[in-house]
Amino acid sequence: MQAQGTMAMSVLVQPTGYHSASWLHPDTNADSSTDIDWYRRVIQTAERGCFDLFFIADTPAARTTNLEAYSRFPMFMNVFEPVTLLSALAGATRHIGLGGTVSTSFTEPYNVARMFASLDHLSRGRAAWNVVTSANDFAARNFGLDKLPPHGDRYERAREFVDVVKQLWDTWEDGAFIRDRAQGLIFDVTKQHPVDHQGRHFTVRGALNIERAPQGHPVIIQAGASDTGKDFAASVAEVVFSSNSTLESARAFTQDLKARMARFGRDPDQLKVCAGKPVMIAESRQEAEDMFRTLQEMMHPKVGLMRLGMDLETDLSDLPLDEPVPEHRIPRNSNMHKAYFDHIAHLIRVEKLTLRQLYQRYQRGHETFCGTARDVADHLEEWFTGGACDGFMMLFNLLPTGIETFVDQVVPELQRRGLMKTAYAGRTLRENLGLTRPENRHVVEARRAAQ
Numbered sequence: 001m002q003a004q005g006t007m008a009m010s011v012l013v014q015p016t017g018y019h020s021a022s023w024l025h026p027d028t029n030a031d032s033s034t035d036i037d038w039y040r041r042v043i044q045t046a047e048r049g050c051f052d053l054f055f056i057a058d059t060p061a062a063r064t065t066n067l068e069a070y071s072r073f074p075m076f077m078n079v080f081e082p083v084t085l086l087s088a089l090a091g092a093t094r095h096i097g098l099g100g101t102v103s104t105s106f107t108e109p110y111n112v113a114r115m116f117a118s119l120d121h122l123s124r125g126r127a128a129w130n131v132v133t134s135a136n137d138f139a140a141r142n143f144g145l146d147k148l149p150p151h152g153d154r155y156e157r158a159r160e161f162v163d164v165v166k167q168l169w170d171t172w173e174d175g176a177f178i179r180d181r182a183q184g185l186i187f188d189v190t191k192q193h194p195v196d197h198q199g200r201h202f203t204v205r206g207a208l209n210i211e212r213a214p215q216g217h218p219v220i221i222q223a224g225a226s227d228t229g230k231d232f233a234a235s236v237a238e239v240v241f242s243s244n245s246t247l248e249s250a251r252a253f254t255q256d257l258k259a260r261m262a263r264f265g266r267d268p269d270q271l272k273v274c275a276g277k278p279v280m281i282a283e284s285r286q287e288a289e290d291m292f293r294t295l296q297e298m299m300h301p302k303v304g305l306m307r308l309g310m311d312l313e314t315d316l317s318d319l320p321l322d323e324p325v326p327e328h329r330i331p332r333n334s335n336m337h338k339a340y341f342d343h344i345a346h347l348i349r350v351e352k353l354t355l356r357q358l359y360q361r362y363q364r365g366h367e368t369f370c371g372t373a374r375d376v377a378d379h380l381e382e383w384f385t386g387g388a389c390d391g392f393m394m395l396f397n398l399l400p401t402g403i404e405t406f407v408d409q410v411v412p413e414l415q416r417r418g419l420m421k422t423a424y425a426g427r428t429l430r431e432n433l434g435l436t437r438p439e440n441r442h443v444v445e446a447r448r449a450a451q
């Protein structure tokens with residue numbers, strides 16, 4: 001079980017690091033994106049630091065337009081499929097949770113239920129699925145669509161999708177595979193419960209062809225920022241990645257999310273909010289700030305404008321770099337990442353930044369915290385004890401150096417303060433996070449019927 005009062009600690013891993021210019025930095029390996037040894041080194045470092053969860057984000061598409069910019073910022077252009085990668089990493093680790101993104105907009109529940117049940121068995125109970133509805137049209141075009149369905153429709157499909165996946169995870173009771181050689185029976189026929197689902201988006205009549213997962217259900221992660229997204233998270237998520245730049249806004253987000261859980265009959269302790277936290281650690285605060293500024297300046301203007309355009313959902317590349325961005329260029333509504341959109345709109349409206357200042361300031365929903373190891377420990381402690389979150393989703397601008405410094409210098413400090421565990425107490429990710437193992441719904445129903 002997660003020790004009382006300790007942080008849930010996760011890390012988002014992108015090849016070379018979280019920063020868009022990280023691949024240009026001499027401390028990184030530009031060829032790490034398809035190098036399994038590189039991933040092994042990073043995950044083993046995270047496990048040495050008692051991280052609960054290693055997380056791989058994803059979108060199922062390489063960009064095919066704006067290649068002038070993408071050839072300078074290789075995000076998702078050359079990456080492993082997450083579940084395949086996590087399966088390989090399961091064999092290189094023993095304790096750390098393995099989380100990956102699979103979109104509900106471009107898959108069927110059966111595929112996802114089967115993949116994550118398999119990963120949970122491969123890792124002996126360490127799998128977690130990040131449920132996303134996806135937020136780019138490049139992915140839509142790989143699956144027979146011109147563009148993404150509207151936000152509300154995507155979430156409606158996601159709700160039904162997760163419901164069907166959970167039903168599939170319950171198609172076998174625990175212990176259904178008795179492997180009784182004396183009787184000649186491999187499974188107990190009374191312990192199979194096929195799904196009979198007919199909904200608006202999916203019709204599924206059948207059972208999963210793998211026994212119930214060690215965790216019962218692999219852990220469900222979500223990161224919705226919109227009202228619909230938060231309701232969805234409150235109804236199903238067990239880990240949520242939040243993206244707020246101040247302690248106050250993070251606390252308001254966490255309180256809002258946990259308050260919504262009551263409507264779905266859920267206990268707020270059964271959801272761990274991990275605040276996204278980019279950090280830059282050095283011997284002095286000044287050095288850390290300089291390192292971060294250097295990275296921001298390494299970003300090519302085409303990349304800066306493309307990142308702004310992507311999240312503001314409009315093209316700003318016709319505007320002069322050194323003049324303020326006119327307010328009328330902000331679109332009326334966001335259909336993709338609402339939190340990112342609102343942040344850029346705020347910087348344009350309130351801070352009146354020039355285009356160059358805007359792309360050098362904009363950090364995709366989070367502010368990088370720059371400081372010494374002790375400063376970082378103080379900052380994380382302040383957020384955690386201040387009720388901003390249950391733990392963190394660490395975002396290291398440069399990898400593997402960022403996580404190596406964190407594990408060598410920040411983790412021992414947090415452990416000394418009793419804020420991080422010093423060993424894995426549980427066998428599964430659920431146990432390490434303090435999440436209850438879901439009972440099979442058919443067993444619960446049978447028990448109720450017998451009462």
Ligand SMILES: Cc1cc2nc3c(=O)[nH]c(=O)nc-3n(C[C@H](O)[C@H](O)[C@H](O)COP(=O)(O)O)c2cc1C
Nearest residue numbers: 057058101132134223224225226229241243337338
């Ligand atoms: C830490 C973090 C990781 C995320 N990972 C992914 C991802 O891998 N794939 C993806 O399509 N969206 C990802 N998202 C985006 C969310 O799923 C979601 O679309 C976004 O927060 C906007 O929320 P909304 O759809 O409710 O407006 C991530 C968000 C955060 C904060």
